[in-house]
Amino acid sequence: MKITIVGLGVVGGSMAMALAQSGKHRIYGVDVDAATLDKAREMGIIEKEQLSLPEKLGDSELVILSIYPRDIAAFMQRHGGCFKPGTVVTDVAGIKGRYIDRIQAALPEGVDFVFGHPMAGREKRGIDFATAAVFKGANYILTPTPRNREESLCLVEALAREMGCKRVRRITPAFHDEIIAFTSQLTHAISVALVNSDIEGRDTGSFIGDSYRDLTRIANINPDLWSELFLGNKEHLLGAIENFEAQLDIIKEAVRQDDGEALRACFEKSSRRRQNLDV
């Protein structure tokens, strides 16, 4: 298949790597950064020939937009005319609800936009950190709209599986934003708050184990992207933070009251849930 990937950062670059492995596709790369494009060509994950953006888009059956969520509608408005009828477009944005209407309003006739979200990424940015391995066993979410053709959804689903994803689930945009506020945005908020709550000058690195390493890995975070994700999913995120705080309060109160029984109940519940989680 002929595919254009717009944005060869850590996610787009990883997708290019994962899709290039089969040798079945012709992948055009697009990026604002010339060095990134050179690197991708050297890696052999995108075509070497230097077509223009309209030529790449016009020659593709699938276009993957791995750009900031806020830039998607503008991209479609500006370049929509270049797509050939029947092209499937998909994105990787971590928020859906408030963007979908604006993006759909910008779609040209005959172009089918499948809203997608691969639950894979890394805390590092840029193509140097791209790796096909992030998709192995990963989850991939689609949020179909009434405008989607079933074959377009199946196309993106098949590509997700080809990249190595284990589960591809179809859910509503509203449920996507609700659950992602919990599994992704809340976890990033917690990690950032944890690192920021450290007291300076303690040489903390000498006194950590894997628990602190793991919980703070994602505190190294892209400020532009994640402030957009947080604010773009405000209500759900605030709800998730409040639910979390309520549970932390139960632990705090148990500690304050020397209530070992209540603590053990919290730990037993979390252990059971974590063991049951199909990771």
Added chain:
Amino acid sequence: MKITIVGLGVVGGSMAMALAQSGKHRIYGVDVDAATLDKAREMGIIEKEQLSLPEKLGDSELVILSIYPRDIAAFMQRHGGCFKPGTVVTDVAGIKGRYIDRIQAALPEGVDFVFGHPMAGREKRGIDFATAAVFKGANYILTPTPRNREESLCLVEALAREMGCKRVRRITPAFHDEIIAFTSQLTHAISVALVNSDIEGRDTGSFIGDSYRDLTRIANINPDLWSELFLGNKEHLLGAIENFEAQLDIIKEAVRQDDGEALRACFEKSSRRRQNLDV
């Protein structure tokens, strides 16, 4: 060296594995669970001969107590008479302050107790999950007391390095408990609260990425051990939770006020700190 390890759970078992690798030591194992001892013998990480507990203790230059913190003083009281003069004893307990006096009061003449805390472990319990790899590059903390001989501290330090630990730091028991409340107990409280704040019936496992996997790994937790650690370090843990909550509030307030600038400032701070952290 002749070493007895009391408690061949995931930590004691891992220590036995790490120390057995060199072939330089004679390691006696002690455990309340006969199957654990059989397993350790089969693995070849402890001596096969079946000595009694007093014989093992009396024949050792070093005794490692990898048992619950609350059981250490009682163990020394009950079995102190078995140790030969000059024996070094060390522990792996995650809290120090409130235990040290009680344990020192229980020490027989001529026995030197070096309080230690390897910052390594796993969320799983028991010898089946033991692995020498947990100590590779890990931190190891010693909290010397005025009673310790320098050569005893050096002995435990050398063993920590032999097991693969990268840094061995000597700090006061009070600072240990302060910093561990932050790097270890707070992280476990957060992980437990995160998992417990999930709303039931959402098939969460289909919608997670590595961030949720990483942040919740330690929510699978030994309820007895960790309720003891939390309550045994109550004041420091409450302080760490409050500092964390204050930082989470800053994020929450920024989201509520649509303040992208404030969010980016939080993210830039956490990114800088995490990058500077020598992990």
